[in-house]
Amino acid sequence: QKEVEQDPGPLSVPEGAIVSLNCTYSNSAFQYFMWYRQYSRKGPELLMYTYSSGNKEDGRFTAQVDKSSKYISLFIRDSQPSDSATYLCAMKRGGATNKLIFGTGTLLAVQP
Amino acid sequence: SAVISQKPSRDICQRGTSLTIQCQVDSQVTMMFWYRQQPGQSLTLIATANQGSEATYESGFVIDKFPISRPNLTFSTLTVSNMSPEDSSIYLCSVEVVGQGAETQYFGPGTRLLVL
Numbered sequence: 089q090k091e092v093e094q095d096p097g098p099l100s101v102p103e104g105a106i107v108s109l110n111c112t113y114s115n116s117a118f119q120y121f122m123w124y125r126q127y128s129r130k131g132p133e134l135l136m137y138t139y140s141s142g143n144k145e146d147g148r149f150t151a152q153v154d155k156s157s158k159y160i161s162l163f164i165r166d167s168q169p170s171d172s173a174t175y176l177c178a179m180k181r182g183g184a185t186n187k188l189i190f191g192t193g194t195l196l197a198v199q200p
Numbered sequence: 201s202a203v204i205s206q207k208p209s210r211d212i213c214q215r216g217t218s219l220t221i222q223c224q225v226d227s228q229v230t231m232m233f234w235y236r237q238q239p240g241q242s243l244t245l246i247a248t249a250n251q252g253s254e255a256t257y258e259s260g261f262v263i264d265k266f267p268i269s270r271p272n273l274t275f276s277t278l279t280v281s282n283m284s285p286e287d288s289s290i291y292l293c294s295v296e297v298v299g300q301g302a303e304t305q306y307f308g309p310g311t312r313l314l315v316l
Contacts, residue, residue: 176243
């Protein structure tokens with residue numbers, strides 16, 4: 089079993105839809121949770137960062153962490169064609185262990 | 201945050217040759233990382249590079265194949281040695297930024313390598 093599981097998609101939605109992207113994980117020691125957006129032929133761009141459980145909102149993006157279920161989500165409201173990209177979840181333990189564990193990424197296409 | 205640049209952005213190389221990739225950060229950072237991303241796949245950590253010490257390699261990656269330098273707190277290089285077509289990939293450097301209770305990583309734009 090992989091430490092982090094993420095549905096690879098592709099996920100196709102119409103413009104304006106609410107998008108839900110999800111990852112599950114098995115290591116209860118993970119404390120830091122991140123979502124990266126990667127456009128084709130570009131490096132990953134940090135989109136959202138959350139420490140421990142809870143919600144975090146930034147504009148059209150909301151990140152949720154449910155540590156009891158070992159489940160994290162990224163919601164995109166009013167999705168735009170410019171949101172079309174691969175979304176990678178990543179997580180790590182804190183302190184001296186700095187290795188980020190990535191999901192496989194979900195390819196999202198927002199149709200105009 | 202951190203702004204990271206990589207050189208070259210892309211290259212086409214012949215098998216058996218070596219390529220050195222440079223990574224420059226706009227601020228001093230302790231931890232730098234090198235990743236590989238093969239087509240259609242997620243990121244795989246090659247090694248962690250701390251300034252002033254030997255790089256730490258992940259399982260499946262060795263120093264003879266991927267030597268790393270970290271001469272100061274804003275710069276690192278990764279060399280892909282004795283290349284084969286299987287080394288064709290995107291190579292990414294990243295840095296860890298720690299502060300205000302946060303620990304996260306920022307990535308460079310990547311170096312796209314094709315080995316013929």
